[in-house]
Amino acid sequence: MFRFVRAFALQLSLLGAFAALWPGRVAASGLPYETYYRDGFGQTVKTQAAYLPAGLIKLDFNGPQDLFVDEKDHIYVADTGNNRIVHLDRDGTFVREIVVPESPLSRPSGVFVDGNGDIYVADTGNARIVRLNAEGRLVKAFGRPASAYIPDSFKYEPVRVVVDKRGFLFVTSLGAYQGLVQLDPDGGFVGFFGPNKAPFTLFDAFKRLVYTREMYAREPKKRPPAVTSADIDRDGFIYTVTREATRDQIKRLNMAGVDQLPGKGDFHHLQPVRSYGEILHPRSDSPSPQLVDLTVDDDGNVTVVDAVHDVVSQYDRNGNLLFFWGTETLTAAAKTGVVRAPAAIDQNSAGDLLILDGTNNLIHVLRRSEFGSLVHRANALTQAGRYEESEPLWEEVHRLNERYTPALIGLAKAAYKKERFDRAQELFHRAGVVGGYSESFWQNRLRWFQRHFGLAMNGLAGAALLAFAIRKVRRRRRTGRTGAAERTPAAIRPGNAGSGVSVAAQLKHAFTVLRHPADGFYAIRHEGKAGAAGSLVLFVLAMAAFAFIQAKTAFVFNPWQRLGVELPPLLVQFAGIWIGWVVSNYLTGSLFRGEGRFRDVLYGSAYALFPLVLIGVPKTVLSHALTLNEAALFRFLDTVMMVWIALLFIRLVQGVHNYAFSEAVAVTAASLLALAVLVAMLFILLGLGLELVQFLKSIYQEVIVR
Known part of the structure; x- marks a missing residue:
C-alpha cells in the first residue's frame, strides 16, 4: 500500500513539473473557449490560450452600453437603463454612482475619463456630451454644435466620446455617416473626422455609365457606413471601428484623419483589401462580423469584439492578427470567459481585458496567459525594431507552437537584421510573407552578383558573340539562295x-x-x-x-x-x-x-x-x-x-x-x-x-x- 501511495505521489509531482514547463497548454485545457490564429492564406491554427478567465463582475446593471478603465485602473460603466454612471475600483468593488442631480442623465451610452480625472459622458437621451469633474459635478454640457457645415438633416445622438490631450472631443453619433464629430474644448465644431467610404460596386459603375441623370437621381443614395465606436492611444492616434462595414472596419487615424493601417500588415501583398473580425469556422453562408467596440494597449495592440459571432480578435499596431477566440457552444447560464452579446471592451494597466456583456449585465475579466504575455513581449520588441532582442522570445514561442506564423515572421526579421539573408528568405517563405522574402532574395542576389560578377560578364559577352555569329551565318545562307522559295509550287488547294x-x-x-x-x-x-x-x-x-x-x-x-x-x-x-x-x-x-x-x-x-x-x-x-x-x-x-x-x-x-x-x-x-x-x-x-x-x-x- 505504501509503495502504491509513493508511486501515485511521484506521478503527481511529474504532472506538476510538466505543468510548470508548459503553462500555456495546461492552463488552456478545460477552457470554455478555444484560441486560434489565421495566416494570410486563410489557414487556421489552434494555439495556446492568450487570455484566461479571471472572474466576473456582477452588479445591478440594466442594459449597460460602455465601460472605461482610467489610469488608476478604476472602472466606469455607462449603466444605460438606470440612467447613471457606475464607478468601481480596480477590484470591481462598487465605489459610487454618478447621476448628476443638477442635470440628470438620460440613457448614457458612453463614458471617458481623461488624465485629470474629468469624466465625459455621452448622454444619448439628452443629445449632449456632459463633462464632469472628478467628484462627479457638472462642469460643462456640449449640445448639438452650431455650424453652417453641419447639414440640417444631421441627427445628433452621441453614443461614444474620446478626448485627446489637447481637450478636443471626438464624438460618435448614432448613424452619422459623415464620421466622428470633432469639437474643440469649448464645444465649437471643428469638422467631421475619419469618415468611411461609401461602397461602390461594378454594377454601380455600370449604372452611372448607362443611366440618365433622371434615372440615376431616382436611385437610392448610398451612404458610407457610420462609425460605431472609437478609442485613442497614448500617442494620440484615434482608432475607429465600424459595425456595418465589410472591409477596413478598423482604422488608425492620425490628426489629419488619414488611416495608417493600409499597406502596413505583413500579408498586405496577399490581402490588399483588409477585413477585420475573425470567424471561428467560416462558411459560405456565415454572416459578416459586426464589430461593436475596440480597445488599444500601450503597444498599439487592438482588441475588438464581435456582437454576431461573439468572437474576440486581437491585432498588433500594423493590423497583423495575433489571436482570436470564442466558442460556438451555447450555454444557458453566464459562464466565466464566454462572452455573449458583448457591448464594450477596455483593459487595465496590467493588460487584463474587461468585456461588458450588455445582455447578462456583467463584466468578464480575462487575464493574459504566459503564452500570450510571451507573444506580446516578443511582438513589442519586433514592432520597435529591436529584432535581435526579440529573437530568443520568438524562439521560445516557436518551440511551444511550431505552426504559429508570427513566430516565424519575428525570427525571419531577426535573421535579416543579422544579415543572415538565406535563413531570412527561408523563414519568410515558410511564413508566406512576400515582402520580406523579396527583400531577402534581393540581398542574396546582390551577394551572388558580387561573388560571380566576372563570370556573369563573361557569360553575357559570350552570349552576345554567339548571337552575332549566328546572325552572320544566317545572312550568308540567305544571300546564297537564288529565290527557290519564290519558285515553289502554288499553295495547296482549299479543302x-x-x-x-x-x-x-x-x-x-x-x-x-x-x-x-x-x-x-x-x-x-x-x-x-x-x-x-x-x-x-x-x-x-x-x-x-x-x-x-x-x-x-x-x-x-x-x-x-x-x-x-x-x-x-x-x-x-x-x-x-x-x-x-x-x-x-x-x-x-x-x-x-x-x-x-x-x-x-x-x-x-x-x-x-x-x-x-x-x-x-x-x-x-x-x-x-x-x-x-x-x-x-x-x-x-x-x-x-x-x-x-x-x-x-x-x-x-x-x-x-x-x-x-x-x-x-x-x-x-x-x-x-x-x-x-x-x-x-x-x-x-x-x-x-x-x-x-x-x-x-x-x-x-x-x-x-x-
Missing part, C-alpha cells in the same frame, strides 16, 4: 486542310501567324497551312505552358503556389474553356455569315495560344530572378502575353471567317457571350443531373426499405 504540309511546316506556320496574324489565319482557312497534327502539338504545348506558369511562377509573384497547385482541375478548366470557345465561335460565325469551317476555327484557336509558350515560359523562368522591385517588368510581360493572345483571337475570327476588323471584334464579343451562356447551361444541366441522381437514389432506398 486539303494541311494534308500535304508536314508537321514541321505546320509548326513553323505558328511564327507566321505571330508576325502576320491576318495573313496567317487566312492561310489556315484558304491555303491549308494547318493540320490536325500540328494543331494538336501546339495545343498540348499551350497546356503544358499553362501548367508550368501555374505551378512554377516564383513565390514573389504567385505566393498561393506555396499551398500547392492542383493541376488536373486547372487543365480541365483550360481545355473546357478552349473547346467552349471553339464551339461558340463556330456557331456565332455561322449565324453572322462567316466562312470558317469548324476545323478552321479549331486549328486557328490552337495557333492563337502560341504566346503562352513563347512568352509565358520565359516569363515564368525569369520570375525566379526578379524581386518586387522589378515587378513592373513581370507585369509588363504578363500584359503583353494576354493582349497578344486576345488580338490573335480577334485576328483569327477576321481571317478564318473573312470579316472586317470591326466585324471581327463584334463577333468575338458575341462568341464570348455565347460561351458564357454555354457554361451557365452546363452548370444548370449538371445541377439537374445531380438532383435527378439523388431523386432516383431516394426512390431506390425507399423501395429497398419496404
